[in-house]
Amino acid sequence: MSVVTSSSFNFKSLSPSPTRPFPSWINNGDTSPSLLLLREISASFSRRSANSFLKKVSCAKSPDDYHATLKSLNSRGRFPRKSLGQHYMLNSDINHQLAAAANVKEGDFVLEIGPGTGSLTNVLLNLGATVLAIDKDPHMVDLVRERFAGSDKFKVLQEDFVKSHIRSHMLSILEGSDSALAKVVSNLPFNISTDVVKLLLPMGDIFSEVVLLLQDEAALRLVEPALRTSEYRPINILVNFYSEPEYNFRVPRENFFPQPKVDAAVVTFKLKHPKDYPDVSSTKSFFSLVNSAFNGKRKMLRKSLQHISSSLEIEKALGVAGLPVTSRPEELTLGDFVKLHNVIARE
Template sequence: MPWLLQSLPPNLSFTHYYSRTRSRPSSPPAHNSITTTTTTTQLVVVAASTKTINEDDYHSTLRALNSKGRFPRKSLGQHYMLNSSVNEQLVDVADVKEGDVVLEIGPGTGSLTSVLVNAGATVLGIEKDAHMAALVRERFASIDQVKVLQEDFTKCHIRSHLVSLLECKKSLDGESQHAKVVSNIPFNISTDVVKLLLPMGDIFSEVVLLLQEETALRWVESTLRTSEYRPINIFINFYSGICNMKDHFNAFWLINSVPGVKVLGLLCIGPELVTGRDPEYNFKVPRWNFFPQPNVDAAVVTFRLKQAADYPQVSSIKSFFSMVNSAFNSKRKMLRSTLQHICTSLEIEVALRNVGLPSTSRPEELTLDDFVRLHNLITKV
C-alpha cells in the first residue's frame, strides 16, 4: 500500500441531525435599533453508529493524491475532504440545479466537483496547485461541463472568466443567469476570497463557503461593542443581504394596489426580513472529516449577494471603506480622534450628534447604517 494510504483515518460512521439553539436576540439593543428575537437552526455533522460511510470516501481521495505523488501542502492550506456526505450537503445548501454555473475555488482531488456535476452544474474550477489542477482535468476529461484553470484565485481575473462562461451559456440557453460559488477553500485565504467575491453581485447570486468555524462564527455572530466586531463585518453587511426596508415598502404598496384588497395599518414584517439573514451559518463540519486533520473545526456559511442598486447609498464606496478602516485602526480611541485626517474633531462631534450618536462614540458601537450616515455627513464638511 502506498505510503500516503498509511495515514488513512479509522473508519467512522456519520449521521445528521438538526439542533435548535435557544432563542436569542438577533442583534444587541442599540440606540437606533429594534430588539428582535430569532431562532437559529443549525445542521451539524456528528459521529454516530447508524450509517457507515463507504470506505471509497477515504481511499479515493488518498489514492488520487498518491497518483500524483502529492502530500497536502501546508503553505497552500490544503485539507482534503474525506466525507462525501459533507460535499452533498454543501451542494444542497447552495440549491445547485441542472444548468447552474458554479465557481469552485480549490477543487483539489475533485470530490466536490463530482457532486456538483451530478447535480447538473457547469463547473469552473480555479486551482493554484498545478499537480492537482492536472489531476482534476484528467478525472473530468470526458465531461464538457467542467473547466479547470491553474491559477491563484486571489490574483486571477475571475470576472472575465465568469462573464465569458455566462455569455456562452446564454447563447445556448437563451436566458441570462447569475453564477454561484460553492467551495471548500483554504482557511488561510478566507478573508481575501470574501473581499473579492462579495462585491460581484452582478455575477454571483450567492456564495457558499466551507470555512474555519471560528471565522464563520466571527462573521455571523459578531455583535456591537465586542472585540470580534471588525471592518470585515461592515464589509459583509454592505455587500450581502436578502432584503432591505425599500423592499418592504414596495411590498406594502403592491398589496394595497390590488383591486378589492385594502390593508389598514402597518404591514407586519418578521424581524429576519428587516435585518436580513446574511451571512447565514448552515452547519458545522468536525475536523476529522479532513485529511490531514486540521487543528480546528470547519463550518459552512452562505452569503446572498446584493445588486449594486441595493448597496447602502454612499457618495463613494472607496472613501466609505477607507473611513471604516481608519475608524478601527485604534479601536480603543474615539472616532473624533481616529477620523481627524478627514476633518476636525469638532466637525466629527457635530456629525455624530446629527446622526443621533454620542460625540464620544467608538467604532465598535456603530452599525453599518450609522457608518453610512456618518460618512455622508463628514464628506460634505
C-alpha cells in the same frame, strides 16, 4: 491553521488491527506509494485515535469519499501542502450538503476554488451544473483535468485565485451562458478565506450566492459578531454591506485529511445586487472611513478620524447622524457608519 505534515509521521508506529484490518486495496503485500500513504495517514494519530478516525470516515456510503480521495492523491504521489492550506474532504455527505446549501441544480454555473481531488466537483457536475474550477497547485489541476476530461461542463484553470482576474473570467463565460448569475461553492483553503470573501462579496452583479466551507471560528466572526467586542471588525461591515450571511452548520475536523486542529463550518453569503447596496456616495470613500475608524479601535471616532476632518467637525457629524459624540467604532452598526459617512461627505 496547523496541519499534520509528512515530516511528522512515524512509519514504525503502524500495524494492522485484527479488529479493523486495512482495506483490501492496500493489503496486498507490496510497498507501493498507496501503502506508504495510508501508513503515513494512520501514523499521524495514536492507535486509539486512528481507529476512531478510520471508523468515522468509513461510515460514508458514497464511494467518492475516504478511499477515493486517498487513491486520487496517491495517483499523483501527492501529500497535502501546508503552505497551500490543503485539507481534503473525506466525507461526501458534506459535499452534498455544501451543494444543497447553494441549491445547485441543472443549468447552474458554479465557480469552485481549490477543487483538490474533485470530490465536490463531482457532486456539482452530477447535479447538472457547469463548473469552472481554479487551483494554484498544478498537480491538482492535472488530476481534475484528467478525471473530468470526458465532461463538456467542466473547465479548470491553474491560477492563484486571490491574484486572478476572476471578474473577467466570469463575464466572458456568462456571456454565452443561460445563467443570469453564477454561484460559488467551495471547500476553501483556510489560509485564503478572508481574501476570498473580500474579493467575491462585492460581485453581486455576477454571483447570486457564495457558499464556503471555512474555519469554524472564522465563520462565527464573519456571521455573528457582537457590537462592543474584539471580534467586531471592518470585515463585518463589508460582509453586511454586500451580503446577507448565514451560518449553516459545523463540520467536525475528523472529516478532513490531514485533520486540522479546528473544526470547520459552512457559511452562505446571499449577495446583494449593486442596486441594493446601502446608499453611499462612494463605496471607496465609505470603506476608507470604516478602515480608518478601526485603525484606532479603542479611540473615539473624533480622534481616529482627525485626518478626515477636525475633532469638532467629526463631533458635529456624529450629532447630525444621531450618534453620541463619544462613539467608538465597535459601537456602530453598518447603518450608523452609512449615516456618518454621508453626513461627512456632504460637508
